[in-house]
Amino acid sequence: MHRRRLLKLLLAGLALPFPATAHPARQLVGIRSWRSSGKLRVVLDLSGPVEHRTFELAAPRRLIVDLDDTRLNTSLAGLPLAQGPIRSLRSGLQGAGTRLVFDLNEPVLVNSFLLAPGEGRGHRLVLDFQLRTPPVQAAVIARPAAIGDGQRNIVVVIDAGHGGKDPGAVGPKGEQEKAVALAIARLLAKKVDGRSGFKARLVRNEDVFIPLRKRVEVARRYNADMFISIHADAAPRRTASGASVFALSQGGATSTMARWLAERENRVDLLGAQRSLSLKDRDPMLAGVILDMSMTATITTSLDLGKNILDSLQGVAGAHQKRVEQAGFAVLKSPDIPSVLVETGFMSNTVDCRKLVDPRHQRKVANAIFDGLFQHFQARPPQGTLLAKMKESQDA
Numbered sequence: 001m002h003r004r005r006l007l008k009l010l011l012a013g014l015a016l017p018f019p020a021t022a023h024p025a026r027q028l029v030g031i032r033s034w035r036s037s038g039k040l041r042v043v044l045d046l047s048g049p050v051e052h053r054t055f056e057l058a059a060p061r062r063l064i065v066d067l068d069d070t071r072l073n074t075s076l077a078g079l080p081l082a083q084g085p086i087r088s089l090r091s092g093l094q095g096a097g098t099r100l101v102f103d104l105n106e107p108v109l110v111n112s113f114l115l116a117p118g119e120g121r122g123h124r125l126v127l128d129f130q131l132r133t134p135p136v137q138a139a140v141i142a143r144p145a146a147i148g149d150g151q152r153n154i155v156v157v158i159d160a161g162h163g164g165k166d167p168g169a170v171g172p173k174g175e176q177e178k179a180v181a182l183a184i185a186r187l188l189a190k191k192v193d194g195r196s197g198f199k200a201r202l203v204r205n206e207d208v209f210i211p212l213r214k215r216v217e218v219a220r221r222y223n224a225d226m227f228i229s230i231h232a233d234a235a236p237r238r239t240a241s242g243a244s245v246f247a248l249s250q251g252g253a254t255s256t257m258a259r260w261l262a263e264r265e266n267r268v269d270l271l272g273a274q275r276s277l278s279l280k281d282r283d284p285m286l287a288g289v290i291l292d293m294s295m296t297a298t299i300t301t302s303l304d305l306g307k308n309i310l311d312s313l314q315g316v317a318g319a320h321q322k323r324v325e326q327a328g329f330a331v332l333k334s335p336d337i338p339s340v341l342v343e344t345g346f347m348s349n350t351v352d353c354r355k356l357v358d359p360r361h362q363r364k365v366a367n368a369i370f371d372g373l374f375q376h377f378q379a380r381p382p383q384g385t386l387l388a389k390m391k392e393s394q395d396a
């Protein structure tokens with residue numbers, strides 16, 4: 001081969017990992033971390049979207065994160081690492097990019113993903129360090145008593161909409177939404193409690209008024225794995241019928257109906273629009289971020305949960321919408337608890353209303369909602385639950 005051509009080829013090869021620009025296009029401008037539900041989350045704040053790779057190396061155990069075409073423009077010293085899976089953090093150059101080396105104390109599973117700008121934050125790369133649980137022994141799972149062996153129940157907090165001085169929607173013959181919602185909520189709670197590995201908690205079990213803010217607090221107090229609010233509303237259009245399922249949106253509502261319903265439900269309580277997560281014990285600088293991050297993750301889970309419920313509910317209640325709608329319901333604003341709002345039908349529709357007050361139909365609706373949420377949790381059981389343990393033993 002001609003020497004000059006060889007040189008050209010070599011240069012061409014070199015040009016691949018080293019972009020022509022003298023200065024990398026992006027900067028790593030900040031790094032933050034906090035712990036939540038069994039994992040350590042590290043967030044890299046970036047000036048733009050990056051290509052990245054992560055891989056683990058043994059002896060000594062470490063995680064490598066390569067950020068292409070990115071320059072370090074922050075100190076790594078401030079990252080709080082005490083008592084976590086990360087012993088120390090170093091950085092180096094990797095071509096035109098930056099290599100981060102996380103020295104690890106213990107084996108971890110790392111999940112990394114990029115987040116686009118939102119809620120006052122720019123581009124971010126999120127690294128979730130999940131602590132690896134020791135292998136489960138099949139013999140332990142076979143015993144029904146496993147619930148008491150540190151394998152917790154999935155807690156479903158059920159919120160019957162309205163109550164007390166707030167009747168909710170009123171049907172053609174004076175039927176009240178608050179009574180329909182409570183009846184379905186009670187039946188759902190019974191169904192949830194009947195399944196091993198699940199525990200139901202009712203926000204209200206009588207005809208009382210509870211502000212929206214308080215309802216969310218109940219879910220937090222019980223460490224809920226999910227929050228479900230049961231409704232049966234009125235629509236401006238009398239012909240509107242069937243069930244709908246809603247999850248929270250960070251941006252605009254996905255339909256006019258979603259916006260209209262959200263405004264209607266939120267009007268009940270002026271305090272409802274406030275976010276209720278107490279962040280007193282956390283760094284105030286992080287508060288906004290935690291909310292942002294957990295909201296994003298929670299909304300994704302809520303949408304999956306909602307889809308399972310809607311699919312299941314369609315058969316008994318009909319579907320007003322074919323997909324899970326998103327709107328700014330105050331009652332759904334628990335940043336770290338997957339939350340859905342189910343409109344089981346419309347009190348304003350004569351046919352729907354007749355069914356909604358019928359105990360047999362209420363039972364069918366409750367059963368269908370349960371089937372939907374059960375399917376969701378069976379596919380994605382939360383960590384530390386009996387269901388997760390059972391699934392692990394099946395997958396192994």
Ligand SMILES: [Zn+2]
Nearest residue numbers: 161168231233
């Ligand atoms: Zn309602």
